[in-house]
Amino acid sequence: MLPPVRCFTCGTPLGHLWEQFKARVAAGEEAGKALDSLGVERYCCRRTLYTAVTYVEELALYSVYRKEREQVIRKYFHVGEG
Numbered sequence: 154m155l156p157p158v159r160c161f162t163c164g165t166p167l168g169h170l171w172e173q174f175k176a177r178v179a180a181g182e183e184a185g186k187a188l189d190s191l192g193v194e195r196y197c198c199r200r201t202l203y204t205a206v207t208y209v210e211e212l213a214l215y216s217v218y219r220k221e222r223e224q225v226i227r228k229y230f231h232v233g234e235g
C-alpha cells in the first residue's frame with residue numbers, strides 16, 4: 154500500500170502528513186481529531202487519508218486471520234507440516 158501523495162479529489166499534497174497521521178491513529182487517537190490537529194480541513198482530503206489508514210488496518214486484520222486459518226488447517230488436517 155503506497156501512502157497517498159496527494160488528495161485524489163483536489164490534489165492537495167498529503168504525503169508529508171501520512172506517517173504522522175498513521176502513527177497517531179495506531180496509537181489510539183481518534184482519526185477525526187488527528188486530522189483536525191494536522192490542519193486537514195477539506196472533506197475530500199480527510200477522506201483520502203482516512204480511507205488509506207482503514208485499508209491498512211484491514212490488510213493487517215487479514216494477515217492475522219490468515220495465520221489463524223493456517224494454524225487451524227495444520228491442527229485438524231495435518232497438512233503443511235513439511
Ligand SMILES: [Zn+2]
Pocket residue numbers: 160161162163164165195196197198199
Ligand atoms: Zn482534497
